[in-house]
Structure formats: structure tokens, C-alpha cells
Amino acid sequence: MSDALLHTPLHALHLELGARMVPFAGYDMPVHYPLGVLKEHLHTREQAGLFDVSHMGQIILRGAGAAQALERLVPVDIIDLRVGMQRYAMFTHEQGGILDDLMVARMADDELFLVVNAACKHQDLDHLQQHLAGQCEVQALFDERALLALQGPAAARVLARLAPEVAAMTFMQVRQLTLLGTPCVVSRSGYTGEDGFEISVPVADAEALARRLLSEPEVEAIGLGARDSLRLEAGLCLYGHDMDSDSTPVQANLLWAISKARRSEGARAGGFPGADTIFAQQREGVARKRVGLLGQTRTPVREGAEIVDAAGQVVGTVTSGGYGPTLGAPLAMGYVDNQHTAIGTELHAMVRGKPVPLLVSKMPFVVQRYHR
Secondary structure (H helix, E strand, O other), rough: HHOEEEEEOOHHHHHHHHOOEEEEEEEEEEEOOOOOOOHHHHHHOOOEEEEEEEEEEEEEEEOOOOHHHHHOOOOOHHHHHOOEEEEEEEEOOOOEEEEEEEEEEEOOEEEEEEOOHHHHHHHHHHHHHHHHHOOOOEOOOOOOEEEEEEEEHHHHHHHHHHHHHHHHHHOOEEEEEOOOOOOOEEOOOOOOOOOEEEEHHHHHHHHHHHHHOOOOOOOEOHHHHHHHHHHHHHHHHHOOOOOOOOOOOHHHHHHHOOOOOOOOOOOOOOOOHHHHHHHHHHHOOOOOOEEEEEEEOOOOOOOOOOEEEOOOOOEEEEEEEEEEEEOEEEEEEEEEHHHHHOOOOEEOOOOOOEEEEEEEOOOOOOOOOOOO
């Protein structure tokens, strides 16, 4: 089956390290290594984990009008994004739904660097080419660059051995740095809730960099299993699960990601697809919203489980769920109707026909430790 799947530049290294490989977003990806998901999760929280995220899509926008053009597709302030900074963004459609979420970094006055989700990268590229044609250059780097994520409290100490400049970087800063003689794009960011870095590196140099980082005593290879449990503890959405084209930023509880300048009262209000719908939902509320759900027993709940109220009426659905190794308890996210979103609300998830108690909880479940 793996022969029909795409391979990242580190595929042979994963096999050498004994990874269990699974299909993910069209790629053969490591779900865990011999250490196992639980220990990989805890090691990332305590030391540093190295993730291969080369399946993600990397795209460059170039041209004097790139920022203005991109800003018309996202509810985010791109025009005022400073060189050397990165910002979380979403593509929305005309009904306000989320087409994908992405990271946008400003590398120069006329150059933006985008990282989009693996499963959406080709449609995102088409979306950009369709809407930005004649306004700026759109260059896909899908086959040219790998992407590594070094995450955990020891990440800065480890990476500083290769590039001392990273020690001065703060959360969401991005720089062009030389690692092992290779020009790389390095951002102080990640998807675990921990301090860390994402490193865009040319494909030809990716394995050498990965091996060097793995040679450091603090670093272990970490698979998709622990990546998922880490991001869930951090309260971070997974596209296609916790948000999709049928959910708006208001429903997904992502209003914080709509920049002040782009809100209804902002200096450049609206102007992005679905703005009127999103602003109306902001004023009037929504029928359902994403919430955190903390298990009250040892039984984990999984994606797709129905959520019911005290009377047994279905009030929502679990979109992500599992066991939180740091938390030491099951946890989940899901959409529930607006009458059941208050922190502390008692609900149940139906697991194999039996109700499992949940408590609506604030997120993140585990304190984020970004280096601000």
C-alpha cells in the first residue's frame, strides 16, 4: 500500500528508525517509533521532539502587491505584518466557512512565505492562483523543500548549537538562517503548545539536518500519534476535524484569529470572503460552537461520538478525542449547541451505546509554553 502513497524526503530514515508507518493525507507517514506514542508525547513535553512535517505545503508569494492581494482572501491583517514575523490565518469562502488554516510569514516587503495543510495544499494553490493572478507571483515549493518541527523545552538549546541566533528569537518570529551550511527558513512556532521551531530546508539537505538534530542527546523522533495528542492538549484545531468548510471562525471559536483591523469596527473591516456572514454571527451568535471537553472517567471518547445532555438528547458531536498523557485524563473537542457551551456544563458522550461523562472545559487543557 505504501507504494501508492507519496513519500517525504525522510521516508527512508523513518524506516531505519523503526517507525510504524500509516497513510496520512496521501503520504506514508510515521505514527510512532519504538518508543511509543505515550513516551514520545512526554519526551516532547520534557525535552525535545523532532517531527517530519514535510507533507505540508510550502508556497511563496512575490510582488509589491502580494500582501494586499492575500489580505483579500483571509480575515487577517497581512498588510501591516512586519518583516520577520509570522501570523496564523484562514482561507474563508463566500458563506464564511473555513477552506483551510495556514501560517503566513513576511520574509521581505514583497515576499510572503505560506505553510498550508497537506490535504488541502493543491486546492489552496489553485485558490491562490485563481484569485491572485496578475497581482503577484505564486510559487509552490511542494517538491523543493522539506519541513521539520523541533518542539519542546530543550528545542532552543539544541538548535542554538547549529545557529546561535535562534536564542534571540521569540514566538512567531521567522528568520532566514544557515544550518549545517544550508540556507533555511526558521520560525519559532509549532503545533504542540511547547516552545519550538519549524525549519524549512531544501529537500537535498533534509536528511542530514534531521540526523544531526537526532544525534543531540535531548532529541527523539516523534510521530503523528504524539503530534495529535500534543496539539489536542494545547487546544489546537486540526483542519478537516475541528473545523472545515461547513464551520465559520465564529462557530470554530477562532474569533481571536480575526485581526482587529479586519473586524467590523476595524480600519480595514471586511473585504474577505464571507465577511458579512461572520460579522452577523459575531453580533447575533451561532447555534453551535466548538468547546473543550474533559473526561470525568478513564474512558476516552473519539471523533464522531454523539454528545448528549442530561435528558439524553443529542446536543453535539465530538470532533477530536483521546487520552492526554500530560493531563493524565481523557480529553476531547467537539461542537455543541449554544445552550451547552458554558464552562462547567455537564454532558455525556455515547461510547458503544453507553454514556461517558464529560465536562465543558476551557482550553488549552495544558498550559502553552511559547517563548514570548
